Amino acid sequence: MTTSREVQLAARPVGAPRDSDFNLVNLTLAAPAAGQIQVRNLYLTVDPYMRGRMNDTRSYAAPFAIGETMTGGAVGVVTHSEDASVPVGAHVLHDQGWRTHANIDARRVKVLPELPGVPLSAYLGVLGMPGLTAYAGLLRVAEFKAGDVVFVSGAAGAVGSAVGQIARLKGAARVIGSAGSADKVRHLTDTLRFDAAFNYKGGPVAEGLKAAAPDGIDVYFDNVGGEHLEAAIGSMRPHGRAAICGMISQYNATEPTPAPRNLVQIIGKQLTLRGFLVGPHYDLFDTFAQEVGGWIASGELKFDETVVEGIDGTPAAFMGLLQGQNTGKMIVKL
Ligand code: NDP
Structure with missing residues (x-):
């Protein structure tokens, strides 16, 4: 059994989000089912669009429910695999952020290539x-x-x-x-x-x-x-x-x-x-990744990250993002 520490929406913010709008809980995760993998998250992203999902109105993404673990982009390492296409040890991009661990259908993750000199967190920012x-x-x-x-x-x-x-x-x-x-x-x-x-x-x-x-x-x-x-x-x-x-x-x-x-x-x-x-612009992804990846490798395009450590810091990272505490991508490192 694995324990996952997760951030849930406790209340819908009125104006700027506050600590009391979030709740940290420990949940027990069963073993992954057939076709699933279990990941331990390494990096989480907090993004401005998540503020819209905390409201009770439909923005371009559906609202989070009160008491629900929030979701968002994350990069994790596979710790158990019940699907041969995604082996243990692979690094994957997926949408089960705001938590330390998750069971995910293997076909919903993207296995990430490791590029020399580029941190995996870049897949949540400049290369994502x-x-x-x-x-x-x-x-x-x-x-x-x-x-x-x-x-x-x-x-x-x-x-x-x-x-x-x-x-x-x-x-x-x-x-x-x-x-x-x-x-x-x-x-x-x-x-x-x-x-x-x-x-x-x-x-x-x-x-x-x-x-x-x-x-x-x-x-x-x-x-x-x-x-x-x-x-x-x-x-x-x-x-x-x-x-x-x-x-x-x-x-x-x-x-x-x-x-x-x-x-x-x-x-x-x-x-x-x-x-x-x-x-609707993901058809450009490969062209984008090649061109921007090339500029990063040659040093012509630079990217910054502001890193907050630990799952318990995720709400503060998100609130900080909305207040401009980041330069470049706001990342939570677990
Ligand atoms: P950023 O990394 O740019 O972080 C948000 C920044 O917004 C803060 O650092 C802050 O910087 C600035 N900010 C906050 N409040 C204000 C304000 N009142 N006036 C001016 N600036 C403010 O976030 P992202 O790069 O992830 O996102 C940038 C924008 O792109 C957002 O509006 C986001 O919603 C949008 N977006 C849209 C997408 C789409 O599909 N249309 C997809 C992804 C992002 P400062 O210190 O300069 O104030």
């Missing part, structure tokens, strides 16, 4: 769902082309840091990022080689963006919504395109939030604002 979100959102949804001036918000996070670097590597004329601290801004320009960056907490976003992109922008990759989206619309040149990926400034909102006040400019400037989900 957030990386593909950046790649597909920029190249396919926003129809990026070489010579574009690109602005990305949430630029020091998992998705945003990949967006800016992919844009640079694909020949952007100028890459601009916004983030929530002076340290993050410095990191964007000094390490990730953004052309310009600004701290959105230091003044109106529109002013920061105008100073960084005096001639306007062609592409906006939106991770934040609200004031950022309004500023981007204001700075967009004719035929500008925006990939609307996330609106994290609104995820804890308890009231409807106002739309950008300048939407009328979409008409005159003939702008395209396109919302998207990463799910």
Whole structure:
């Protein structure tokens, strides 16, 4: 018998999640059934979309039930196998996160190759769902082309840091990022080689963006919504395109939030604002993994992780993510 320590949803948050919205429990796990494997999780991911699943309304993913162990991406090592296709010792990517151990149908996991110099946790970040979100959102949804001036918000996070670097590597004329601290801004320009960056907490976003992109922008990759989206619309040149990926400034909102006040400019400037989900873009996964994997191997694309240790730290990692405590991908290491 194996004991799994798991994080359950105790209460639906009102506004920002709190410790009391989570409950840690120890559950006994039976041996895996035929066709199943048992994994010991090594890395868990916490992601902004999970905040939507804590509400009692359907976002693009179904809500968690109260008293249910939460789910999310994880990388684990196989400790028991009742399926010959996934041997003991294999490292697998699966969706039974927020717990230390799980029994999973073998056909629902992906066996991970081990790349020299790349930690397994990268499959939850730059080489996983957030990386593909950046790649597909920029190249396919926003129809990026070489010579574009690109602005990305949430630029020091998992998705945003990949967006800016992919844009640079694909020949952007100028890459601009916004983030929530002076340290993050410095990191964007000094390490990730953004052309310009600004701290959105230091003044109106529109002013920061105008100073960084005096001639306007062609592409906006939106991770934040609200004031950022309004500023981007204001700075967009004719035929500008925006990939609307996330609106994290609104995820804890308890009231409807106002739309950008300048939407009328979409008409005159003939702008395209396109919302998207990463799910329908998995057909790009192999191309993405090859191209981004190559840039990581050559050192041209860098990725950061903020690591919280231990299953009991998972709620704090998640709450910290929503408050900007991460640079790059927020990971829980077990
Ligand atoms: P990040 O690693 O970017 O972490 C979230 C960051 O959001 C924080 O670090 C914080 O950075 C920033 N943030 C928090 N509150 C605010 C605020 N009020 N205003 C501005 N910034 C804020 O997360 P991900 O890279 O995983 O996700 C980025 C975005 O992409 C999210 O909106 C997410 O929902 C979306 N997403 C969408 C997908 C899709 O399929 N459409 C798939 C994956 C992600 P700072 O210190 O800069 O404030």
